[in-house]
Amino acid sequence: MNRAIVIGGGSDALVAAQTLARAGREVIVIEGRTAGLDEGWVPPKVLRELKIKGFGLEWPDPWLTVPLPDGGRLELWRDMARSVESIGRLSARDAGRWPDFCQRMARLARYLEALYAAPPPDPLSARFALRARRLGRLGLTELLRILPMPVADLLDDWFESDALKGALGAAGVLHLLQGPRSGGTAFRFLHHHVGCPPGVFRPPRSNILELLHRLPRVELQGTGVRRIAVRAGAVTGAVLQDGRELEASLVVSSADPRRSLLELVEPGWLDPEFVRALRHVRRRGVAARLRVQLDRSPGFASLALAPSLDYLERAYDDAKHGRVSRAPYVEARCDAQHRLEVLVQYAPYGVDCSGLLDRVAEMLVEHWGEAQAQHAELATPRQLEEFEGWPEGQPHHAELSLDQALWMRPLPELARYATPIRGLWLCGPAMHPGAGIAGAAGFNCAHAILGR
Amino acid sequence: MPRHDAIIIGAGHNGLVCAAYLARAGRKVLVLERRERIGGAAVTEEVFPGFRFSVFSYVVSLLRPEIIRDLELPRHGLHILPLESTLTPLPDSDYLIQWNDHDQNRRELARHSLRDAEAYEEFGLMLHQMARAVKPLLAMAPPDPTSLSFREWNAMARLRRYLGDLKKEHFHRLTKLLTMSSADFLDEWFETEALKATKSASGIIGTLAGPRSPGTAYVLLHHYMGELDGVFRAWGFARGGNGSVSAAIAAAAQAAGAEIRTSSPVSQILVKWGRARGVVLENGEEIKAKVVVSGADPRRTFMQLVGEKHLPAAFVESIQRFRFRGSSAKVNLALGELPDFTCLPGRGLHLRGAISISPSVAYLERAYDEAKYGEPSREPYMDIVIPSLLDPEMAPAGKHVMSIFVQYAPYHVNGGWTDARREALGDAVVNTLSQYAPNLKNAILHRQVITPADIERIVGLAEGNIFQGELSLQQMFFLRPVPAWAKYRTPIRGLYQCGAGTHPGGGVMGASGRNAALRILGTG
Numbered sequence: 007m008n009r010a011i012v013i014g015g016g017s018d019a020l021v022a023a024q025t026l027a028r029a030g031r032e033v034i035v036i037e038g039r040t041a042g043l044d045e046g047w048v049p050p051k052v053l054r055e056l057k058i059k060g061f062g063l064e065w066p067d068p069w070l071t072v073p074l075p076d077g078g079r080l081e082l083w084r085d086m087a088r089s090v091e092s093i094g095r096l097s098a099r100d101a102g103r104w105p106d107f108c109q110r111m112a113r114l115a116r117y118l119e120a121l122y123a124a125p126p127p128d129p130l131s132a133r134f135a136l137r138a139r140r141l142g143r144l145g146l147t148e149l150l151r152i153l154p155m156p157v158a159d160l161l162d163d164w165f166e167s168d169a170l171k172g173a174l175g176a177a178g179v180l181h182l183l184q185g186p187r188s189g190g191t192a193f194r195f196l197h198h199h200v201g202c203p204p205g206v207f208r209p210p211r212s213n214i215l216e217l218l219h220r221l222p223r224v225e226l227q228g229t230g231v232r233r234i235a236v237r238a239g240a241v242t243g244a245v246l247q248d249g250r251e252l253e254a255s256l257v258v259s260s261a262d263p264r265r266s267l268l269e270l271v272e273p274g275w276l277d278p279e280f281v282r283a284l285r286h287v288r289r290r291g292v293a294a295r296l297r298v299q300l301d302r303s304p305g306f307a308s309l310a311l312a313p314s315l316d317y318l319e320r321a322y323d324d325a326k327h328g329r330v331s332r333a334p335y336v337e338a339r340c341d342a343q344h345r346l347e348v349l350v351q352y353a354p355y356g357v358d359c360s361g362l363l364d365r366v367a368e369m370l371v372e373h374w375g376e377a378q379a380q381h382a383e384l385a386t387p388r389q390l391e392e393f394e395g396w397p398e399g400q401p402h403h404a405e406l407s408l409d410q411a412l413w414m415r416p417l418p419e420l421a422r423y424a425t426p427i428r429g430l431w432l433c434g435p436a437m438h439p440g441a442g443i444a445g446a447a448g449f450n451c452a453h454a455i456l457g458r
Numbered sequence: 459m460p461r462h463d464a465i466i467i468g469a470g471h472n473g474l475v476c477a478a479y480l481a482r483a484g485r486k487v488l489v490l491e492r493r494e495r496i497g498g499a500a501v502t503e504e505v506f507p508g509f510r511f512s513v514f515s516y517v518v519s520l521l522r523p524e525i526i527r528d529l530e531l532p533r534h535g536l537h538i539l540p541l542e543s544t545l546t547p548l549p550d551s552d553y554l555i556q557w558n559d560h561d562q563n564r565r566e567l568a569r570h571s572l573r574d575a576e577a578y579e580e581f582g583l584m585l586h587q588m589a590r591a592v593k594p595l596l597a598m599a600p601p602d603p604t605s606l607s608f609r610e611w612n613a614m615a616r617l618r619r620y621l622g623d624l625k626k627e628h629f630h631r632l633t634k635l636l637t638m639s640s641a642d643f644l645d646e647w648f649e650t651e652a653l654k655a656t657k658s659a660s661g662i663i664g665t666l667a668g669p670r671s672p673g674t675a676y677v678l679l680h681h682y683m684g685e686l687d688g689v690f691r692a693w694g695f696a697r698g699g700n701g702s703v704s705a706a707i708a709a710a711a712q713a714a715g716a717e718i719r720t721s722s723p724v725s726q727i728l729v730k731w732g733r734a735r736g737v738v739l740e741n742g743e744e745i746k747a748k749v750v751v752s753g754a755d756p757r758r759t760f761m762q763l764v765g766e767k768h769l770p771a772a773f774v775e776s777i778q779r780f781r782f783r784g785s786s787a788k789v790n791l792a793l794g795e796l797p798d799f800t801c802l803p804g805r806g807l808h809l810r811g812a813i814s815i816s817p818s819v820a821y822l823e824r825a826y827d828e829a830k831y832g833e834p835s836r837e838p839y840m841d842i843v844i845p846s847l848l849d850p851e852m853a854p855a856g857k858h859v860m861s862i863f864v865q866y867a868p869y870h871v872n873g874g875w876t877d878a879r880r881e882a883l884g885d886a887v888v889n890t891l892s893q894y895a896p897n898l899k900n901a902i903l904h905r906q907v908i909t910p911a912d913i914e915r916i917v918g919l920a921e922g923n924i925f926q927g928e929l930s931l932q933q934m935f936f937l938r939p940v941p942a943w944a945k946y947r948t949p950i951r952g953l954y955q956c957g958a959g960t961h962p963g964g965g966v967m968g969a970s971g972r973n974a975a976l977r978i979l980g981t982g
Contacts, residue, residue: 130629146603147937150603154931155930155932156671159932187667286646288642323827326670326823413633
């Protein structure tokens with residue numbers, strides 16, 4: 007019995023399935039609900055090994071438009087010179103520092119890139135120490151200093167313009183129940199910079215999911231999984247939503263770890279201490295999603311309403327005390343069909359979001375000019391949990407904070423993708439590196455299974 | 459030939475510890491203190507006639523036991539009286555009291571939550587193990603993982619082996635402790651709000667961060683280490699106030715031959731050809747020495763006393779971005795009678811311990827919310843002791859002194875600190891405390907309010923930060939105060955640092971002073 011079942015239809019699941027299939031396994035993918043948010047940057051190693059052609063990343067250009075209080079706009083472009091020009095209208099000092107800042111952040115993000123294309127390092131091994139040293143002394147010092155910092159401190163060290171700092175700082179708190187003054191948000195800022203060209207601080211979109219679907223070799227099933235069958239501490243197969251039972255000696259799940267281990271597996275197989283630790287994995291959803299259909303172009307490709315670090319921090323204050331932000335951080339992206347996808351943060355999971363739709367629409371309407379909204383729909387974190395399968399509405403399945411990153415992602419006991427149940431492996435966004443890095447966790451997981 | 463082997467700038471406890479170690483090794487040491495008294499932030503002053511206060515720092519617990527042993531401090535007059543409990547009064551007239559006594563503590567916790575009472579045992583054990591794991595780090599110059607030198611590589615390898623010997627789960631706990639917020643960390647263990655808040659409060663002391671900000675859990679451990687070594691099990695109070703700690707260390711230094719001069723403010727460190735040659739006093743006097751050791755904070759040491767022109771640009775940039783942001787104030791009260799807490803009326807044992815105003819984590823976060831936008835907390839976190847109950851000589855017979863540590867009172871307050879602001883802070887403290895002890899207002903005979911700006915002005919600590927720089931992860935270990943210069947040395951040959959702005963920093967601990975001295979002597 008050499009069959010493998012892969013749970014989930016996201017890029018991690020499909021990469022894991024493809025990698026296993028290439029190694030000669032019979033693989034069935036149970037797609038269930040396809041999770042979104044996994045169309046981002048993919049480590050080149052994954053593309054090479056799966057021989058994926060035609061991969062492309064895209065950012066809007068300018069990748070961010072920020073309305074200014076005086077009616078003007080700050081525009082950040084992929085072309086650094088254009089950004090410098092735009093920033094220069096706010097502050098000559100900031101404009102002068104922009105290229106240097108971008109180069110430094112790009113260099114630091116490349117270190118993370120290298121860490122993300124492999125299973126989490128063992129921090130105590132001499133190999134890790136040697137590899138870390140190869141970053142060079144300045145680089146490593148800088149990295150160790152910056153990772154635990156609040157993103158606000160990092161930006162305050164470089165810039166003076168509130169609009170610029172607010173727009174950049176938002177990348178440090180995206181999908182996180184922390185404010186820009188919380189420790190570790192500088193790490194998040196760098197994390198979202200991974201895979202981006204210097205000077206772009208928003209995660210890209212890619213066509214990876216579409217390309218993965220086109221690959222041959224694995225059997226796709228549209229249904230979901232009801233239960234993972236376990237006998238004598240080892241996986242024996244899966245029971246599907248439609249009642250069918252499939253035998254397998256290997257099950258690879260991209261669902262979140264708590265669901266995979268505590269809901270899909272019958273209780274009793276796991277150590278109570280481990281279960282306790284698993285229940286403490288933080289995965290608090292904090293962002294609502296608004297979709298608006300406009301009748302014409304709003305005049306921006308990507309708009310951020312986060313006028314200052316204090317604004318973001320105050321938005322977080324509300325969330326911290328269990329309320330929806332009275333003045334939320336809002337970021338809207340518009341596609342060619344004039345569909346706006348809007349992120350609204352903070353809207354904590356389980357909190358009453360009534361009135362939020364109107365408030366956000368009101369904030370946006372003055373920026374989309376002549377355009378008229380034809381249809382608008384808000385999904386709260388609770389609804390996102392239901393529609394997308396994001397636990398508590400958290401697209402990363404486990405919050406990416408320093409204590410839930412690298413060899414601690416999502417728990418030290420699970421960081422190597424194996425679980426205490428033989429034959430059951432995890433490969434979703436909750437695993438290293440996860441959280442918006444598409445396919446890498448699936449790739450690392452499959453390699454761990456194949457013993458490479 | 460200089461008359462002195464070493465000049466130490468500042469007679470704070472770290473400077474004195476450093477002086478004592480150097481003098482005991484036979485060096486000719488001169489300590490120069492700006493104020494008319496020694497002690498830095500560890501002083502006892504008679505602020506109001508008959509009422510004596512540990513004006514700034516007010517408890518001891520972190521003072522390294524090896525220092526107490528090496529310098530024979532008890533022989534020089536150090537006497538620690540333990541604080542037996544921590545009382546957290548609650549708004550609904552209930553309370554939580556944590557006792558040093560194990561059984562008593564368990565009974566009290568069980569009154570709030572059986573689960574917490576059980577978890578507490580394991581929690582204590584775990585923190586004890588963590589503290590033991592980290593302790594060796596305090597007594598050594600922090601190894602620099604980024605250095606390529608053989609010596610550093612070896613030190614790191616030793617550290618790796620040492621950490622590798624820890625049980626795997628301990629190592630993981632340790633990395634979590636370093637990166638988590640104290641509130642998240644405690645949420646994993648306990649459910650009683652008052653317990654979580656009081657414990658997490660020690661994670662925010664001296665730092666402009668809330669208990670929900672990642673990185674605060676380590677400071678919790680930093681403070682727990684005081685409860686370790688068997689010399690004193692818990693937080694204690696020095697008989698005669700914290701000035702007597704300084705006095706004992708100074709006596710040890712003097713007995714070993716060190717000379718201490720007060721009212722001798724240093725205006726400049728003499729640098730020639732990249733080497734420190736001595737100091738110039740404000741009155742123009744020049745004193746030469748082979749080695750100059752600064753106990754002042756990094757900003758004062760480098761930006762004021764040395765001067766930018768002697769330093770590499772990258773180093774100056776690092777010093778400039780070293781963060782201070784003092785966030786705490788001190789209120790000292792002279793009382794006609796003891797406070798009477800609604801939740802525990804009368805004069806009980808509970809008054810002899812610490813009293814913590816920290817009813818919930820949300821309370822602490824609210825206090826922080828105001829501070830981050832530049833306002834002092836209207837309802838601050840407070841840590842209170844009544845020293846006169848432990849040492850009657852601190853106040854006239856029948857009267858008392860109360861020492862209140864207040865957080866948050868940000869240094870960068872909107873509009874700057876004024877007399878009106880200072881009194882408003884005092885009022886906020888008294889009003890908040892009166893909610894729990896209604897007789898307090900009428901019991902107050904005198905009140906002294908010390909803002910971060912006052913701390914900076916009087917003691918010289920930059921921005922009034924009590925740790926000579928925030929104890930946040932990006933400013934600790936080999937990064938404190940500047941990457942690659944964390945081993946008490948500086949880019950100026952012959953100039954060393956020994957203040958809390960170096961590893962491990964913070965609290966009346968003395969480790970920085972000792973480590974610096976060992977470094978200078980070439981044995982650490």
